[in-house]
Amino acid sequence: MVDSGQGLERKIKKILDENIGKKITYNGKKYLMLDWGKPLGQKKGEVKTDFLLVLQELNSKEIEMVRISGKQRNMASLHNKLTSNWCESIYGKNWKEHLLKQTKSIIQKDGFRKDKLVNFKEETITLGYRHEISYEPEVSDTKGRLRGVKTKPGIYPAVFWGEGCPKEYRDGKMKKLLPETKQKLKEFGLSYDNDINFIKDSGIPDYVIKADQNEINNIGDILNNLHDIKEFAKDYKDGIIDAFFAQNYRIDWTAVCKHCEKKYRIIWADVFNEGRIISTKLGKCPHCGDSGRKNNSSTPIQELSRSMVISVKWKVKHGKLDGVPILSEHHQVYCEKVLVELRNCLLELGIPDDNNFNIQMLEGKVTDRTKNNLVKEDLLKML
Numbered sequence: 001m002v003d004s005g006q007g008l009e010r011k012i013k014k015i016l017d018e019n020i021g022k023k024i025t026y027n028g029k030k031y032l033m034l035d036w037g038k039p040l041g042q043k044k045g046e047v048k049t050d051f052l053l054v055l056q057e058l059n060s061k062e063i064e065m066v067r068i069s070g071k072q073r074n075m076a077s078l079h080n081k082l083t084s085n086w087c088e089s090i091y092g093k094n095w096k097e098h099l100l101k102q103t104k105s106i107i108q109k110d111g112f113r114k115d116k117l118v119n120f121k122e123e124t125i126t127l128g129y130r131h132e133i134s135y136e137p138e139v140s141d142t143k144g145r146l147r148g149v150k151t152k153p154g155i156y157p158a159v160f161w162g163e164g165c166p167k168e169y170r171d172g173k174m175k176k177l178l179p180e181t182k183q184k185l186k187e188f189g190l191s192y193d194n195d196i197n198f199i200k201d202s203g204i205p206d207y208v209i210k211a212d213q214n215e216i217n218n219i220g221d222i223l224n225n226l227h228d229i230k231e232f233a234k235d236y237k238d239g240i241i242d243a244f245f246a247q248n249y250r251i252d253w254t255a256v257c258k259h260c261e262k263k264y265r266i267i268w269a270d271v272f273n274e275g276r277i278i279s280t281k282l283g284k285c286p287h288c289g290d291s292g293r294k295n296n297s298s299t300p301i302q303e304l305s306r307s308m309v310i311s312v313k314w315k316v317k318h319g320k321l322d323g324v325p326i327l328s329e330h331h332q333v334y335c336e337k338v339l340v341e342l343r344n345c346l347l348e349l350g351i352p353d354d355n356n357f358n359i360q361m362l363e364g365k366v367t368d369r370t371k372n373n374l375v376k377e378d379l380l381k382m383l
Contacts, residue, residue, distance in 0.1 A: 007213045011213055012222060029057055037177050049205045077132050078160065084307065099309065104383060113375075117371075128247045129247060131243075131307070136148060147244040157230075170203050208232045260287050280339065304335045328383060
């Protein structure tokens with residue numbers, strides 16, 4: 001589900017919740033809707049199915065799973081949480097060479113020219129770039145995303161329904177299903193005896209629902225607007241691009257504590273070992289010491305668990321913060337590691353990334369190449 005479709009996603013979830021335990025009509029037959037859920041990757045990342053419905057036919061008592069991928073009508077993102085495992089299954093064994101070629105193409109068309117690793121005006125620090133596969137029919141030097149480039153049209157089966165994906169993304173993990181639902185799935189051989197949380201083929205969608213929020217108002221609207229995903233995908237295969245998005249750390253972002261109503265900025269606290277930060281953990285309000293934020297859905301970074309197609313290497317150079325984008329080591333580092341590295345550099349400069357930190361504290365303490373726009377010629381030298 002793309003970001004612009006979050007309203008649609010919430011609406012579908014609400015309708016599905018309201019229909020658990022109710023009788024519904026699907027493909028001309030009567031069913032009891034036992035449950036529904038969103039399958040997850042067995043370790044990290046997401047599967048291709050957004051909504052898995054577990055139905056029981058009233059006459060035969062047979063179990064049927066309806067696996068749906070949701071799409072907004074103005075969909076852009078087709079796969080937004082790529083990892084090295086996903087890349088190998090989508091692009092093949094030469095996926096690293098493919099991404100290096102795509103990176104070079106973006107640099108050649110000067111796609112990073114608007115980026116600054118430390119941006120004093122926007123009050124952001126770029127930790128790297130995340131990788132998404134998007135649908136955008138026109139991409140050239142003058143049209144389309146600056147950091148986007150056409151990709152192989154033949155990858156669309158892997159992109160849309162996960163053809164050839166690893167088992168950890170094919171057989172999704174579904175802990176939140178009701179215990180009685182899990183038991184029925186086990187009885188019908190649809191889960192594994194050693195772990196009934198893993199539902200066979202739950203990550204491979206059969207259908208896509210492409211709609212706007214106002215078009216979906218009841219369970220019938222969902223079931224009557226399902227399209228065979230393999231037929232649906234054929235119309236989009238020639239407009240697929242590899243797109244890189246800046247993973248920005250928004251320094252000025254604050255949240256309101258739901259307990260004491262005061263604002264604070266740090267959502268992740270540091271874990272130290274021998275004077276150095278080694279990881280992060282969920283932070284607490286510095287005013288009252290409780291956890292929980294009123295606007296918890298928005299964070300200063302789009303998920304610390306994102307794999308970086310390009311990560312930024314941070315160090316202190318001649319007493320100044322210095323960042324360099326690593327252009328040829330794709331999907332080797334997750335966002336949290338980069339944040340930890342940045343925070344250790346800030347500690348070295350005597351400017352801890354705490355609730356009092358603001359980006360103006362770095363004035364005069366950042367190298368020129370880190371605070372100025374990324375330059376095409378300099379990036380080409382790094383490859």
